[in-house]
Amino acid sequence: MDKHTVAVMSDIHSNHRAFKACYEDALRHGADRFVFLGDYVSDLAQTRETLDLLYEIRDRYPTVCLRGNRERYMLECEQGSVSFRPGSKSGSLLYTFEQLRPEDLAFFGALGCFDTIRIGGMSVEVAHAFKEDDRLCFEKGDALIGQVFDGMETRLLLTGHSHRQYVARREGKTIVNPGSVGVPQDGSWLSAYALLWAEDGQFTVRLRQVPYDIRAVIHAQFASGLVERSHCWGISSLYDMICGREGTLRLLEAVSRHGDVYDETVWRREAERMGMAFTEEEVMEVAGKICSGTTYVTENEAAYITGHRGAR
Ligand SMILES: [Fe+2]
Numbered sequence: 001m002d003k004h005t006v007a008v009m010s011d012i013h014s015n016h017r018a019f020k021a022c023y024e025d026a027l028r029h030g031a032d033r034f035v036f037l038g039d040y041v042s043d044l045a046q047t048r049e050t051l052d053l054l055y056e057i058r059d060r061y062p063t064v065c066l067r068g069n070r071e072r073y074m075l076e077c078e079q080g081s082v083s084f085r086p087g088s089k090s091g092s093l094l095y096t097f098e099q100l101r102p103e104d105l106a107f108f109g110a111l112g113c114f115d116t117i118r119i120g121g122m123s124v125e126v127a128h129a130f131k132e133d134d135r136l137c138f139e140k141g142d143a144l145i146g147q148v149f150d151g152m153e154t155r156l157l158l159t160g161h162s163h164r165q166y167v168a169r170r171e172g173k174t175i176v177n178p179g180s181v182g183v184p185q186d187g188s189w190l191s192a193y194a195l196l197w198a199e200d201g202q203f204t205v206r207l208r209q210v211p212y213d214i215r216a217v218i219h220a221q222f223a224s225g226l227v228e229r230s231h232c233w234g235i236s237s238l239y240d241m242i243c244g245r246e247g248t249l250r251l252l253e254a255v256s257r258h259g260d261v262y263d264e265t266v267w268r269r270e271a272e273r274m275g276m277a278f279t280e281e282e283v284m285e286v287a288g289k290i291c292s293g294t295t296y297v298t299e300n301e302a303a304y305i306t307g308h309r310g311a312r
């Protein structure tokens with residue numbers, strides 16, 4: 001009998017605390033193997049701790065690891081085809097790159113961004129994002145997911161990248177996105193992953209949302225030097241994590257529309273216009289309200305949800 005309990009995790013983005021909480025939750029549910037769909041690093045500060053835990057799991061359990069677009073950026077920087085510089089535009093990636101060791105880059109370089117694996121007596125496709133282009137997201141209900149279903153050669157696809165948890169089904173095929181461990185975009189601060197029970201070609205999926213010490217992550221972001229390296233991006237990533245909403249890309253779009261993406265005064269002005277507060281104390285205050293459930297943020301409210309406006 002071929003029977004497995006598989007923890008499927010994606011988009012950790014250097015959120016070591018959330019990763020550890022999901023790992024422990026998975027073990028409590030009997031996980032005996034792991035599938036990681038990529039984007040292990042960047043945006044949050046604990047690059048080293050995240051990779052060390054990943055290697056520990058890989059050495060202890062049967063584990064599949066894919067490469068995300070963030071690992072591709074790191075490899076491109078190593079090869080010299082892109083460069084990162086201090087500041088909000090790419091300083092966060094520079095910070096991440098500076099934390100890496102040669103063995104991390106060798107690890108990233110050996111990974112593929114999609115594969116077909118065997119789990120519980122069945123073939124399962126795994127991919128970080130859209131196979132043909134790792135920058136493309138697809139969601140339940142959009143046009144691209146139809147194309148993905150059409151291209152599936154197995155009954156089950158595990159995929160990440162959108163940071164949104166869902167299970168989609170069509171004509172006997174299932175797509176599972178476990179969401180994001182580190183920076184979920186499900187409208188909640190809770191860390192997201194999926195458990196898959198597979199036995200003799202049959203499977204059951206359960207989407208999990210797990211609490212963790214988010215205050216420690218905020219503190220690490222300010223204490224690590226990441227916020228100094230990449231001021232607005234570094235703080236904006238924290239709001240995305242706390243609120244479970246995408247604000248950073250909207251900020252980047254606003255900066256790109258209204259000025260030079262390497263001009264910090266433009267970042268600051270646009271971030272303020274979107275309602276962002278900048279100090280650790282202010283970010284902690286917002287986290288306190290959101291995580292205690294006294295403030296809830298809707299999809300249509302301002303991109304930044306600082307507790308000062310755009311939130312209720
Ligand atoms: Fe990601």
